[in-house]
Amino acid sequence: MADAEPAPERSLAEAAAERVEDRRGPTSPLSIALSELGAVDRAVYDAIARTPTPSLDDPLRRLSKAANGSRLWLAIAALLALFGGKQGRRAALDGVIAIGVASASVNLLAKSVATRPRPERADPATFAARDIAMPSSSSFPSGHAASAFAFAYAVGRHMPALALPIRLLAGCVAYSRVHLGVHYPVDVAVGAIAGSGIAAMVESAGDGIAERRRSGG
Numbered sequence: 001m002a003d004a005e006p007a008p009e010r011s012l013a014e015a016a017a018e019r020v021e022d023r024r025g026p027t028s029p030l031s032i033a034l035s036e037l038g039a040v041d042r043a044v045y046d047a048i049a050r051t052p053t054p055s056l057d058d059p060l061r062r063l064s065k066a067a068n069g070s071r072l073w074l075a076i077a078a079l080l081a082l083f084g085g086k087q088g089r090r091a092a093l094d095g096v097i098a099i100g101v102a103s104a105s106v107n108l109l110a111k112s113v114a115t116r117p118r119p120e121r122a123d124p125a126t127f128a129a130r131d132i133a134m135p136s137s138s139s140f141p142s143g144h145a146a147s148a149f150a151f152a153y154a155v156g157r158h159m160p161a162l163a164l165p166i167r168l169l170a171g172c173v174a175y176s177r178v179h180l181g182v183h184y185p186v187d188v189a190v191g192a193i194a195g196s197g198i199a200a201m202v203e204s205a206g207d208g209i210a211e212r213r214r215s216g217g
Helices: 012-024 029-050 054-066 068-083 085-113 143-158 160-179 185-214
Strands: none
Touching: 029 160, 029 185, 054 068, 054 160, 068 085, 068 143, 085 143, 085 185, 143 160, 143 185, 160 185
């Protein structure tokens, strides 16, 4: 007799739905919505995991690895600082600061609170070109997505001409984490939102400091 397959890990949305259900009952609209969100999250992940995409697998694996430790964004920041003039230097500096704050907030704080197991790869050999080391940290939220969108927000604010291409690149990095099987879609969506929000707060704080200096306060 074959061994039964292990039950899949609950998503954060599904876990939250259970808590809401315990408090408000199974017919609570919030509980139902969270349960559906968890089901969609898992279904999208499974669909991506099962879809053959041989022309995308290796490029996305290389892109994801390039973003490890924010190396991709630091390299772009260096190019902006060298060739972008005063505006480029400001964009590079603010981008690096945004990465630092977003990375610390997500990797040191958020991941320690919301401990979500990484996805289970049913058969890693199915798409060998997608094989990368599975990180040991919590799956939620995505640190890669947070850093990518924090950097993209800061750079795009100072250099509007780069706003669209750098956000598209950040989106590709975020998607690559789902494509390679190390994150669920909700992980990268929340990471992207968190990174953009953190960058906005950092930029706002920087503007306030600059304004006080100009006014002699």
